[in-house]
Amino acid sequence: MKLLVLLAIVLLIIAGHQLLRIIELSRGLKKTTEWQVTSSDNDRMGKIMLVFMILFFAFFFWQAARWNERALPLASSEHGLKIDALWDANMYLVVFIFLVTNFFLFWFAYKYRGLTNTKAVFISHNNKLELAWTVIPAFALAFIIIFGLKYWNEIMSESDKADKIIVELYAKQFDWTARYAGKDGKLGETDYRQISGSNSVGMDTADVLGNDDVIVKNEFHIPIGKEIVFYMRSRDVLHSAYMPHFRAQMNCVPGMITTFKFIPNKTTMEMRKDPYVKHMMAGINKQREKFGEEPVEFDYLLLCNKICGTSHFNMQMNLIVESQTDYDAWIAKQKAFKTVAVKP
Amino acid sequence: MGSVTNSALEKEHLVHHDHVHHDDDHEESFITKYVFSQDHKTISRQFLITAVIMAVIAMTMSVIFRMQLAWPGEKFAFVNALLGDKWAKDGILDPNMYLALVTIHGTIMVFFVLTGGLSGTFSNLLIPYQVGARDMASGFLNMLSYWFFFVSSCIMLASCFIDDGPASGGWTIYPPLSAVPEAMPGSKLGMTMWLISMTIFVVSSLLGSLNYIITIFNLRAKGMTMTRLPLTIWAFLVTAILGVLSFPVLVSAVALLIMDRSFGTSFYLSDIYIGGRPLDNVGGSPILFEHLFWFLGHPEVYIVLLPALGITSEIIATNSRKPIFGYRAMIGSILAIGFLSFIVWGHHMYMTGMNPFLGSVFVFTTLLIAIPSAVKAFNYITTLWKGNLQFTPAMLFSIGLVSSFITGGVTGIILADSTLDINVHDTYFVVAHFHIVMGLSAIFGMFAGVYHWFPKLFLRMMNKKLGYVHFWTTLVFAYGTFFPQHFLGLAGVPRRYYTNSNFPMFDNLVDINEICTISAILGALAQGIFLFNFFYSMFRGEKAPQNPWNSNTLEWTTPMANIHGNWPGALPVVHRWPYDYSKPGKEKDFVPQTVPLEDGEQDGGGH
Numbered sequence: 001m002k003l004l005v006l007l008a009i010v011l012l013i014i015a016g017h018q019l020l021r022i023i024e025l026s027r028g029l030k031k032t033t034e035w036q037v038t039s040s041d042n043d044r045m046g047k048i049m050l051v052f053m054i055l056f057f058a059f060f061f062w063q064a065a066r067w068n069e070r071a072l073p074l075a076s077s078e079h080g081l082k083i084d085a086l087w088d089a090n091m092y093l094v095v096f097i098f099l100v101t102n103f104f105l106f107w108f109a110y111k112y113r114g115l116t117n118t119k120a121v122f123i124s125h126n127n128k129l130e131l132a133w134t135v136i137p138a139f140a141l142a143f144i145i146i147f148g149l150k151y152w153n154e155i156m157s158e159s160d161k162a163d164k165i166i167v168e169l170y171a172k173q174f175d176w177t178a179r180y181a182g183k184d185g186k187l188g189e190t191d192y193r194q195i196s197g198s199n200s201v202g203m204d205t206a207d208v209l210g211n212d213d214v215i216v217k218n219e220f221h222i223p224i225g226k227e228i229v230f231y232m233r234s235r236d237v238l239h240s241a242y243m244p245h246f247r248a249q250m251n252c253v254p255g256m257i258t259t260f261k262f263i264p265n266k267t268t269m270e271m272r273k274d275p276y277v278k279h280m281m282a283g284i285n286k287q288r289e290k291f292g293e294e295p296v297e298f299d300y301l302l303l304c305n306k307i308c309g310t311s312h313f314n315m316q317m318n319l320i321v322e323s324q325t326d327y328d329a330w331i332a333k334q335k336a337f338k339t340v341a342v343k344p
Numbered sequence: 345m346g347s348v349t350n351s352a353l354e355k356e357h358l359v360h361h362d363h364v365h366h367d368d369d370h371e372e373s374f375i376t377k378y379v380f381s382q383d384h385k386t387i388s389r390q391f392l393i394t395a396v397i398m399a400v401i402a403m404t405m406s407v408i409f410r411m412q413l414a415w416p417g418e419k420f421a422f423v424n425a426l427l428g429d430k431w432a433k434d435g436i437l438d439p440n441m442y443l444a445l446v447t448i449h450g451t452i453m454v455f456f457v458l459t460g461g462l463s464g465t466f467s468n469l470l471i472p473y474q475v476g477a478r479d480m481a482s483g484f485l486n487m488l489s490y491w492f493f494f495v496s497s498c499i500m501l502a503s504c505f506i507d508d509g510p511a512s513g514g515w516t517i518y519p520p521l522s523a524v525p526e527a528m529p530g531s532k533l534g535m536t537m538w539l540i541s542m543t544i545f546v547v548s549s550l551l552g553s554l555n556y557i558i559t560i561f562n563l564r565a566k567g568m569t570m571t572r573l574p575l576t577i578w579a580f581l582v583t584a585i586l587g588v589l590s591f592p593v594l595v596s597a598v599a600l601l602i603m604d605r606s607f608g609t610s611f612y613l614s615d616i617y618i619g620g621r622p623l624d625n626v627g628g629s630p631i632l633f634e635h636l637f638w639f640l641g642h643p644e645v646y647i648v649l650l651p652a653l654g655i656t657s658e659i660i661a662t663n664s665r666k667p668i669f670g671y672r673a674m675i676g677s678i679l680a681i682g683f684l685s686f687i688v689w690g691h692h693m694y695m696t697g698m699n700p701f702l703g704s705v706f707v708f709t710t711l712l713i714a715i716p717s718a719v720k721a722f723n724y725i726t727t728l729w730k731g732n733l734q735f736t737p738a739m740l741f742s743i744g745l746v747s748s749f750i751t752g753g754v755t756g757i758i759l760a761d762s763t764l765d766i767n768v769h770d771t772y773f774v775v776a777h778f779h780i781v782m783g784l785s786a787i788f789g790m791f792a793g794v795y796h797w798f799p800k801l802f803l804r805m806m807n808k809k810l811g812y813v814h815f816w817t818t819l820v821f822a823y824g825t826f827f828p829q830h831f832l833g834l835a836g837v838p839r840r841y842y843t844n845s846n847f848p849m850f851d852n853l854v855d856i857n858e859i860c861t862i863s864a865i866l867g868a869l870a871q872g873i874f875l876f877n878f879f880y881s882m883f884r885g886e887k888a889p890q891n892p893w894n895s896n897t898l899e900w901t902t903p904m905a906n907i908h909g910n911w912p913g914a915l916p917v918v919h920r921w922p923y924d925y926s927k928p929g930k931e932k933d934f935v936p937q938t939v940p941l942e943d944g945e946q947d948g949g950g951h
Contacts, residue, residue, distance in 0.1 A: 020880070024884065033805075033886060034805075034807060034808055034809070035805035035806065035886060035892065036808075037734050037735060037736050037808065042734060042735050045740065046733065046735065048816065052819070056823065059827070063827065063828060063831060067834075067856060068834075070831065070852050070853060070856075072767075072835060072836050080767075083764065083767065086763060086764060087764055090764060093757075094754035094755065094757050095754075097750075097754050098750060098751060098754045101721060101722075102751065104725050105725050105743065105746055108725060108728040108729050109728060109743055112729065112730060112732065112733050113733050113735065114732040114733050114734050118732045119665075119933075120664060120665040120666040120730065120731045120933065121731075122667065122926050122927050123666065123669065123726075123729075124667040124668075124669070124670075124923070124949025125669060125670045125671065125672070126669075126670075126726075129726070130670050130719070130723075133719060133722045134718075137715050137718045141714055141757075144711060144761060145708055145711050148707055148761035148763045148764065149704050149708075149762075151763040152700065152703065152704055152707070152763045153700070153704065172617075173618075193617075193622045195622065232697075235617050235618070236527065236617065237519075237520045237521040237527050238518050238630055240695065240769075244767060245836075247766055247767040248766070249766050249767065249769055249770075250695055251695055251697050253629070253630055253631065253696070253697050254520055254613070254614060254616050254630065255613070255614025255615040255626075255628065255629060256614075256629065256631075258697035280852065284848055284849065284852045287851045287854055288851055291851070301849065303838060303847070304838070305769070305771070305838040306518075307443065307518075307521065307840045309521060309527055310440050310443070310528055312840060312841065313439070313840075313841035313844075314846040316847065
């Protein structure tokens with residue numbers, strides 16, 4: 001089989017070579033200069049420029065019409081809604097710039113294509129015009145910077161709320177662990193040298209603050225409407241705690257603690273009833289049926305979004321947002337750290 | 345090897361040098377002429393051909409991992425044939441090899457093709473030609489520059505054939521993943537080879553860049569003032585300065601990483617428990633590496649882009665038969681971009697745990713850089729305005745560059761905004777952004793340069809029709825590959841995932857990935873047209889005339905022969921700027937730089 005493929009390739013090369021010789025010989029007879037651009041070339045290329053522009057824009061709108069409904073649903077956090085609004089405003093602006101500038105580019109390419117008696121006009125610069133397109137973008141950017149930084153400072157500021165829940169997200173190759181501060185509202189100290197089979201997040205057993213901490217795997221819960229302050233740690237390499245539905249992301253860095261906070265404003269159950277999400281899940285389940293897989297329901301997720309090794313593509317944890325009562329009931333059922341035996 | 349002389353060399357001997365002395369009168373052996381050559385034109389060709397080979401390899405890698413992304417778990421005999429049973433058993437790509445391919449694809453494309461290949465080819469070819477010099481300031485260092493590049497390419501490729509596979513922590517090689525051999529197979533010997541290869545690469549880049557800077561400052565022909573330089577030279581100059589200032593920082597980052605890997609230091613490592621034991625390293629921080637890396641990494645983006653923009657400026661002006669619009673504004677924006685590129689690196693690090701206040705400073709500086717970029721884009725478009733456009737393949741690629749520069753550039757405005765970056769950081773939105781703005785723009789610039797200066801490189805013409813087909817297929821499939829990836833990013837798909845199939849939330853994106861992959865395959869095949877045209881025309885293309893594009897710059901005044909010293913007689917004297925196209929009152933629509941000004945004629949755009 002391989003021999004046959006090889007033989008076919010060799011024959012193809014010989015055939016190509018012969019064909020080229022014929023072309024070369026005929027070219028020698030005609031004495032043409034193939035490389036020279038004629039006005040009919042210009043005419044053709046200019047028109048194709050215009051056709052390309054139309055197809056390019058059509059492709060853009062086709063994608064937007066078809067795939068926008070597969071974008072993440074509206075943010076499920078309070079700051080996330082602001083990000084979404086800012087995103088939309090910025091996106092309209094840049095799509096406008098994208099369309100207008102590409103239009104002029106391809107339109108001019110078409111309009112000024114060199115035909116038999118066209119001539120170029122000697123224009124070297126125009127100070128007014130150049131000033132305009134320096135100053136106008138500067139103003140547009142000032143607007144973008146001011147709004148962006150206003151939200152950025154709000155989002156990244158330290159939590160000033162008294163009533164909050166502290167959760168540590170602990171990353172390692174290739175899974176997540178969540179640790180709740182417990183009744184005292186304080187996370188216990190950690191020491192990576194104490195990591196063992198029964199102390200997977202490296203709790204410092206000498207620190208009593210950690211005794212009431214709650215450690216959970218596979219799935220963690222948070223209540224709606226309350227500020228959740230996340231502290232991120234990593235055991236081995238860089239990871240990134242990415243919770244796309246909440247517009248939340250922060251790297252997990254070995255040797256330091258990073259932080260991110262948000263207030264969830266939609267429970268998992270509310271999301272499952274949301275028409276946009278329902279439509280999206282229908283699309284997902286249709287595809288899953290094609291693959292011969294079970295249908296799924298919507299769930300919030302924590303993903304790893306920083307390359308971390310072989311199984312980076314499968315480092316996830318489920319996240320459930322629920323009412324305060326449900327959350328209280330769930331957390332009460334979890335075991336505190338001190339009740340889990342740790343041999344020093 | 346005295347018998348290996350060609351007609352060019354003989355001609356050279358016939359030329360009588362009475363008042364110019366240079367050392368080209370002795371016989372050259374095959375080795376000194378084609379291998380260890382100190383001639384800028386030969387070195388340029390060496391860079392170009394090496395880069396073309398590297399590009400084909402990196403492109404093939406991308407096809408393999410794109411196929412994995414569109415059809416995970418499918419068996420491809422083609423993948424097995426290329427990678428063997430170890431890395432693609434039954435034709436299914438191994439997850440570690442996937443990461444390795446992604447890493448080496450990025451490394452080769454960014455450094456070996458778009459830095460070494462683009463600057464190496466065109467700075468070498470055009471700087472002596474366009475400033476009117478006999479050769480680079482130091483031919484010997486220039487030769488070393490290529491051979492260091494060659495050695496570093498060989499080491500990088502060799503690392504793909506070792507037992508544990510090549511480096512696979514992403515082209516940014518963030519520690520601790522890259523520092524701790526237990527973290528992944530690619531962080532063993534493969535990573536060591538990556539680091540050695542890149543250090544040698546930086547040596548090559550520095551030797552080249554210093555030469556470019558010195559040549560531009562010291563060896564300009566009489567009358568070639570800085571404001572009469574073609575924009576290509578301005579772009580190469582700023583590129584070289586950026587390289588000299590930023591690449592050493594990469595070496596220091598790499599040196600510290602080597603110390604951490606092999607000598608037990610803790611520059612980047614702290615509190616790590618891996619492979620069932622705690623490491624001793626305490627007190628270091630991976631964030632330090634990220635700062636050092638991106639202090640190179642961001643100027644690097646412009647090291648890749650500026651030469652392409654310079655090449656485009658020259659080609660668009662020539663083929664619009666019109667001066668470049670706003671020559672001084674173009675120089676100003678090149679300088680502004682060059683300066684700003686040093687104070688924006690933090691926008692790669694908004695989500696790394698870096699102090700958010702520092703993040704806001706970088707938001708400000710990053711968005712500033714949009715202004716000179718916008719000025720450049722607008723100036724290109726107005727250069728076309730009221731022109732007499734000649735659609736050579738080079739011109740088509742230049743227009744393609746402007747389109748991709750805009751299309752990819754506008755999403756940069758989104759990503760530079762730290763607030764908006766939170767949710768798309770490290771997703772396919774970023775992948776789409778930088779492939780379009782940096783990858784496509786720079787490679788389009790490189791293609792434009794090859795089509796335009798092929799006559800100076802190989803003394804022959806490339807085939808125009810094949811060039812047309814190559815351009816349109818490349819443009820269509822390039823956008824087809826990368827544009828849909830914005831929508832993957834909007835759905836929250838992280839980059840560098842071996843497969844998305846472990847997340848049901850991404851199941852409805854299968855068809856988007858298929859479109860990307862099919863476009864990528866067709867786009868890759870379309871490059872076959874270019875490769876054929878390139879190698880065929882090199883030997884059998886039509887003989888190039890003196891000045892095929894009716895261009896003004898000095899390289900078209902040298903004879904169509906590869907002679908040492910470029911000009912057989914005295915060096916040319918420059919009398920005007922390079923953009924006197926369609927100047928009123930002139931017989932022809934171009935006035936070469938060597939033509940003296942008439943009485944009362946103004947230079948530099950006045951008339």
